[in-house]
Amino acid sequence: MLTLEHVTSYYGNTPILQDVSFTLNEGDLLSVVGRNGVGKTTLARTIMGLTTRTTGAIRVRDVDLSTLPTHQRAASGIGYIPQGRGILPKFSVRENILLGTFARKDRAEQVPPNVLELFPYLADNLDKRAGTLSGGQAQQLAIARALATDPKLLILDEPTEGIQPNIVEQIQELVIRLNRELGLTVILVEQNVEFAKEAGTRFLIMDKGAIAAEGSIDALTDALIDRHLTI
Amino acid sequence: MSVNHFWTAFAFEPFMNALLIGLSMASIWLIAALGLAIVYGTMGVINMAHGEFVMLGAYTTYLLQSVFGLPFLLCVPCAFLIVAAIGAIIEKLLIRHLYKRPLDTLLATWGLSLVLVQGVRLLVGPEPKNVTSPAFLNASMQFWVFELSWFRVFIFGVTIAAFVVTWWLLQKTRVGLMVRAVTQNKEIAAAHGIDAGRVYTLTFAYGAGLAGLAGAMFGAIKNVFPDMGAGYIVEAFLVVVVGGVGSLAGSLVSALGLGEIYSVFAYFTNGTFAKFWLFLLVVIFLRFRPQGLFSEALARR
Numbered sequence: 001m002l003t004l005e006h007v008t009s010y011y012g013n014t015p016i017l018q019d020v021s022f023t024l025n026e027g028d029l030l031s032v033v034g035r036n037g038v039g040k041t042t043l044a045r046t047i048m049g050l051t052t053r054t055t056g057a058i059r060v061r062d063v064d065l066s067t068l069p070t071h072q073r074a075a076s077g078i079g080y081i082p083q084g085r086g087i088l089p090k091f092s093v094r095e096n097i098l099l100g101t102f103a104r105k106d107r108a109e110q111v112p113p114n115v116l117e118l119f120p121y122l123a124d125n126l127d128k129r130a131g132t133l134s135g136g137q138a139q140q141l142a143i144a145r146a147l148a149t150d151p152k153l154l155i156l157d158e159p160t161e162g163i164q165p166n167i168v169e170q171i172q173e174l175v176i177r178l179n180r181e182l183g184l185t186v187i188l189v190e191q192n193v194e195f196a197k198e199a200g201t202r203f204l205i206m207d208k209g210a211i212a213a214e215g216s217i218d219a220l221t222d223a224l225i226d227r228h229l230t231i
Numbered sequence: 232m233s234v235n236h237f238w239t240a241f242a243f244e245p246f247m248n249a250l251l252i253g254l255s256m257a258s259i260w261l262i263a264a265l266g267l268a269i270v271y272g273t274m275g276v277i278n279m280a281h282g283e284f285v286m287l288g289a290y291t292t293y294l295l296q297s298v299f300g301l302p303f304l305l306c307v308p309c310a311f312l313i314v315a316a317i318g319a320i321i322e323k324l325l326i327r328h329l330y331k332r333p334l335d336t337l338l339a340t341w342g343l344s345l346v347l348v349q350g351v352r353l354l355v356g357p358e359p360k361n362v363t364s365p366a367f368l369n370a371s372m373q374f375w376v377f378e379l380s381w382f383r384v385f386i387f388g389v390t391i392a393a394f395v396v397t398w399w400l401l402q403k404t405r406v407g408l409m410v411r412a413v414t415q416n417k418e419i420a421a422a423h424g425i426d427a428g429r430v431y432t433l434t435f436a437y438g439a440g441l442a443g444l445a446g447a448m449f450g451a452i453k454n455v456f457p458d459m460g461a462g463y464i465v466e467a468f469l470v471v472v473v474g475g476v477g478s479l480a481g482s483l484v485s486a487l488g489l490g491e492i493y494s495v496f497a498y499f500t501n502g503t504f505a506k507f508w509l510f511l512l513v514v515i516f517l518r519f520r521p522q523g524l525f526s527e528a529l530a531r532r
Contacts, residue, residue: 048422069428070421086419088412099412103424109405149423 001026001185002047002153007056007066009046016042016051018209024153024202029179029186031200031217033193033229039209040189041083044157047187048080049073060153074103079151083158083189085142089131093122096130096141100148115147118174136167143174154178157189175199193225205229239499244376249498250491255383257490258390259449263463264470264482265393266441272477273414273434276326276336280344281467282460284439288314288446289455290351293360303364303451307389310447311440318439322432330431344460352457359454362447386448393441398479400437410434414477469513475523485524489513 002024009017017039024030032040045051047058049070058065065073074080079100088096097111116123119140130141139159146154159175160168176199179186190196196203203220205213205228212228213219239245267281278284288310295301295309325343329336368382401407412420413430421427449463469489474481489509496505517523 050418050422069426070418071424071426074422074424080422082419082422086416086422088415088419090415091411095408095411098408099420099423099425102409145423 001061002187003057003059004047005057005059007046007054007058009042009051009054011042011052016209017046017054019056020046020211021056022204022211022214024185024187026185027179027183027201029176029188029199029201031196031203031220032187032189032206033191033196033203034206034212035229035231036191038206040206041157042209043206044080044082044155044187044189047073047155048078071103074149075105077150077152079146079149079154079184081139081142081146081154081156081159083161085135085138087130087133087138087141089129091130092126093128093130093133093141094126097122097126097145097148100145103149105150112148112150115144118147119144134167135163136171139163139167139171140174143178147178151184153185153187155187155189158191159188160190160192160195172199193220193229196220237500241499246498247376248378249494251377251379252497253491253494254487255379255387255490256494257486257488258383258387259445260463260466260470260490261482261486262386262390262393262441262445262448264467264474264486265390265397265479266438266445267467268471268474268477268479268482269397269441270435270438271471273410274326274330274431275333276330276435277333277340278435278438279337279341279464280321280347280460281438281442282462282464283344283347284314284318284442284460285446285449285463286351286455286457286460287317287347288443289362289450289459290355290360290446291443292447292450293362293455294355296362297360303362303368306362307444307447310443312443314443314446315436315440317443319432319436321439322435326435327428327431348457348460355457357457359456360450362450362455364451368451382452386452389444389448393444394479394483397437397441401479406433469509473513473516473523475525478523478525481523481525 005021007017007020008015020043032043034040042051046054049068054066056066060076060078063076065076088099094111097115101108121137122141122144130138133141156175160171163171172195175186175188178184188196188199197217197220200217203214203217204211205224207228213224263285267278270276270278291310291313292306295306296303301309321343325339326336329339364382368385369380371378371380401410409425409430412425413427417427470482470486473489474485492512493505493509496508
């Protein structure tokens with residue numbers, strides 16, 4: 001459902017991502033791993049059209065996104081949960097979720113009920129100012145907001161980063177549920193290799209802005225991890 | 232002039248009227264500043280041509296009235312629409328290419344203001360024009376110790392209406408949600424399906440429209456001439472800067488405060504001296520509170 005062909009992506013004139021190609025099937029959960037600064041976040045941002053420019057093709061179900069602006073990519077069914085969550089602090093919880101509805105095809109203008117079912121805490125605190133939420137709550141909100149776009153593909157950029165340990169597990173379970181139960185195709189950028197292995201059906205190791213290895217999650221061996229992930 | 236003539240002594244009735252004039256000044260400055268505040272707050276664009284949009288609103292009214300014979304009260308909303316349309320075109324042709332270069336927008340809009348002033352001077356002529364307002368607006372009213380022209384009441388009413396409508400649009404509508412989202416974080420807004428470019432065009436057009444609305448009324452108080460925008464832009468900037476960038480409530484409070492301070496000083500001394508004190512007070516105020524009355528952290532754009 002998602003295909004990248006020879007994608008090179010630039011910040012300014014510097015290519016951060018170089019000649020990246022891979023294919024993702026419907027229902028896959030792709031774990032993207034790699035050391036800091038190797039281009040994992042840039043890969044997520046490239047798919048959303050948030051880098052300066054890209055070359056190559058990015059196809060979602062045969063539609064080439066690479067020339068579309070970010071808001072049209074969102075409308076084509078990609079939900080994006082950025083690194084650091086990107087919650088709008090001055091908005092209420094409700095307004096943050098409503099933000100997602102602008103990318104919906106059905107033009108629904110209410111907070112989608114199926115999203116509230118997943119997040120009882122948010123459902124009970126719709127009028128709370130989002131800036132006052134804890135890290136874990138804010139992460140839930142970012143996921144709820146992305147789900148409100150009614151996505152087919154979800155991009156999660158380090159969803160457990162900076163979240164207190166007892167909440168991390170909840171978020172991890174949620175990520176797996178989104179893929180296994182709700183049937184969403186997921187790209188998961190993750191530092192925690194254990195979790196990347198547990199959640200993923202496929203993996204992709206990045207190194208120096210390029211793909212170092214990829215395949216089915218079973219092929220993510222300790223030898224590969226040692227070579228590309230150990231500092 | 233002796234000192235005795237310079238100072239006016241306190242007297243109850245004239246002083247109360249000075250306060251009322253202050254309120255009227257505040258409404259004039261606020262309607263002139265409102266569009267500027269929205270464009271600056273949302274887009275981070277300091278529109279140096281805002282005063283020229285006011286001028287265009289006045290000329291629109293003059294032309295609609297003298298060429299097409301439209302009644303004044305109908306010219307006012309037309310001025311809003313026409314100047315908003317001009318604003319939308321200018322945003323698409325000029326401003327949109329400079330979002331990543333805020334300092335260049337300053338220069339570009341200043342250049343635009345020169346083009347607009349000279350363009351109007353060439354096309355319509357340099358001599359002042361008159362806009363006639365309906366007779367009932369030119370009458371004065373007496374109320375207790377107050378004496379006030381209906382026209383000032385009219386401006387006051389339009390300003391309040393424009394302020395309330397703007398607040399409602401921003402806080403209670405989906406378009407407003409889009410605008411506020413883009414103001415806070417353009418990238419996140421775009422990643423959730425909001426076309427930031429369209430939001431900017433709408434915002435700039437709306438800000439220009441408000442200036443046009445102000446110009447339609449200002450043209451009827453004084454004359455209509457190509458340089459008239461310069462007479463309002465300074466006070467409009469004062470209102471925005473003192474109020475705090477991006478805060479509608481701040482603009483309201485600062486317009487009220489500045490209008491009253493000016494009017495009270497003008498009562499005890501004279502208009503020129505009052506401006507001097509007003510500017511001095513604003514400079515001192517900004518020395519201690521550079522973010523303005525209602526501080527909101529500047530959003531990342």
